[in-house]
Amino acid sequence: MDLSSNHRGAWGSRIGFILAAAGSAIGLGNIWRFPYVTGENGGAAFVLFYFIFVLIIGLPVMISELAIGRHTQKNPVGAFSALANRSWWPLLGILGVATGVGILSYYSVIAGWTLGYFIKAIGGSFTDMNGEQAMQHFTQFVSDPKTSLIYLVVFLGITGMVVMGGVSSGIERWAKILMPVLLFLLIVLTLRSVTLQGAKEGLAFYLKPDFSKISLSMLANALGQALFSLSLGMGTMITYGSYIAKRENLAISAGYVCLFDTLIAIISGLMIFPALFAMGLDPEGGPGLVFVVLPTIFEQMPGGFIFGAGFFLLLTVAALTSTISLLEVPVAYMVDEKKWRRPKAVLLMTLLALILGVPSALSQGAVSWLSNIPLIGLGFLDFANILLGNYSLTTGALFIAIFVGYKWGVKNVIKEVTLENNQFYFANLWSFLIRFFCPIAILAIFMYILITRNYF
Numbered sequence: 400m401d402l403s404s405n406h407r408g409a410w411g412s413r414i415g416f417i418l419a420a421a422g423s424a425i426g427l428g429n430i431w432r433f434p435y436v437t438g439e440n441g442g443a444a445f446v447l448f449y450f451i452f453v454l455i456i457g458l459p460v461m462i463s464e465l466a467i468g469r470h471t472q473k474n475p476v477g478a479f480s481a482l483a484n485r486s487w488w489p490l491l492g493i494l495g496v497a498t499g500v501g502i503l504s505y506y507s508v509i510a511g512w513t514l515g516y517f518i519k520a521i522g523g524s525f526t527d528m529n530g531e532q533a534m535q536h537f538t539q540f541v542s543d544p545k546t547s548l549i550y551l552v553v554f555l556g557i558t559g560m561v562v563m564g565g566v567s568s569g570i571e572r573w574a575k576i577l578m579p580v581l582l583f584l585l586i587v588l589t590l591r592s593v594t595l596q597g598a599k600e601g602l603a604f605y606l607k608p609d610f611s612k613i614s615l616s617m618l619a620n621a622l623g624q625a626l627f628s629l630s631l632g633m634g635t636m637i638t639y640g641s642y643i644a645k646r647e648n649l650a651i652s653a654g655y656v657c658l659f660d661t662l663i664a665i666i667s668g669l670m671i672f673p674a675l676f677a678m679g680l681d682p683e684g685g686p687g688l689v690f691v692v693l694p695t696i697f698e699q700m701p702g703g704f705i706f707g708a709g710f711f712l713l714l715t716v717a718a719l720t721s722t723i724s725l726l727e728v729p730v731a732y733m734v735d736e737k738k739w740r741r742p743k744a745v746l747l748m749t750l751l752a753l754i755l756g757v758p759s760a761l762s763q764g765a766v767s768w769l770s771n772i773p774l775i776g777l778g779f780l781d782f783a784n785i786l787l788g789n790y791s792l793t794t795g796a797l798f799i800a801i802f803v804g805y806k807w808g809v810k811n812v813i814k815e816v817t818l819e820n821n822q823f824y825f826a827n828l829w830s831f832l833i834r835f836f837c838p839i840a841i842l843a844i845f846m847y848i849l850i851t852r853n854y855f
């Protein structure tokens with residue numbers, strides 16, 4: 400089928416697709432989450448396992464998602480219905496669509512904070528601030544319901560406008576502009592960070608593995624981080640794959656996306672840890688790391704005003720290319736399956752994410768029972784993050800591996816990848832990983848969580 404005549408839309412070029420998919424993968428997951436999770440899990444040893452999981456679980460699952468998407472040219476629900484009609488498999492697609500709206504809702508709250516911090520940075524709010532003041536500033540900022548809600552609305556509005564533009568003129572055009580800008584800003588900030596006095600200790604923490612830090616829970620965190628960061632387990636790559644032309648090599652494209660995503664994560668660590676240690680701060684600062692620690696770091700840097708504004712702009716940009724992909728999944732579902740027109744689908748799905756995002760936005764102190772859910776003991780946003788960003792994606796990845804390995808069949812994926820004389824290097828290794836290694840490794844991690852009852 401000629402994709403250009405397809406009303407669903409298609410990527411305009413190979414690089415356009417790779418940048419759009421890399422844009423989905425690269426986001427708060429790399430720049431905000433990766434450094435703080437690395438900090439909490441002991442540094443370089445965690446980073447090593449994160450890499451291993453990207454390579455032996457992330458890459459195989461990504462190739463599978465892209466093949467399912469391109470073969471069926473459908474959204475996740477339509478794709479599983481097409482390949483396994485009259486079965487339970489389409490539920491896996493429904494789980495993906497629901498997860499997409501859910502992640503979009505709380506992810507946009509955090510993305511809204513980054514936008515707010517960018518505006519604050521331009522306004523010079525971060526001058527003369529020590530660590531404690533920065534913490535107070537952050538707490539005050541996120542616990543003001545009006546501010547949180549306004550930024551949530553603004554950020555979701557921007558996301559909706561881009562997705563409204565469609566596949567090649569909306570998502571692809573923006574990704575082509577935004578991704579290179581992001582890389583440039585990151586490199587500038589990293590150069591500043593590694594040349595600070597006292598940066599060496601941070602580099603050692605980040606790059607020299609201490610193998611005594613290895614534990615099962617560290618492995619579970621490394622896997623969750625790898626899936627979240629690569630946008631896997633909810634059909635984002637099925638949806639993005641459905642717009643790829645048949646002539647493209649899916650395995651190589653997936654390789655590039657994994658490479659770029661990992662590269663940005665590595666650079667983000669290089670940006671944060673040297674500066675962190677140079678300022679004598681604690682790497683186990685948790686999720687507030689970026690918002691609390693960085694403003695104080697920038698404040699103590701020559702030209703910190705520029706770096707501060709640049710950093711939060713960068714984080715907002717990175718988050719936007721990810722929220723675009725999160726919204727595209729439910730929108731594609733509505734357009735394909737419910738025959739909605741794109742504007743209607745975008746409007747209603749954005750609105751749904753906004754409504755679902757309200758509890759997350761208010762959970763930072765504004766509404767006390769949302770800040771601490773009884774029994775679970777977590778705030779609503781953290782709860783949503785773990786439930787959707789962690790469990791839902793890991794479950795999705797597990798069943799996608801099982802689907803490809805035992806239902807649709809590895810041969811069909813290989814056939815899809817090798818269309819038009821494309822090479823699938825290491826196809827046998829991929830088959831082994833997707834049929835045996837991925838399901839067993841993910842199940843083992845689930846078992847560990849069940850046995851230790853370490854759910855949250």
Ligand code: PHE
Nearest residue numbers: 424426427428429627628630
């Ligand atoms: N990968 C994105 C990030 O790292 C988040 C995301 C997860 C996007 C799942 C789409 C699907 O920020």
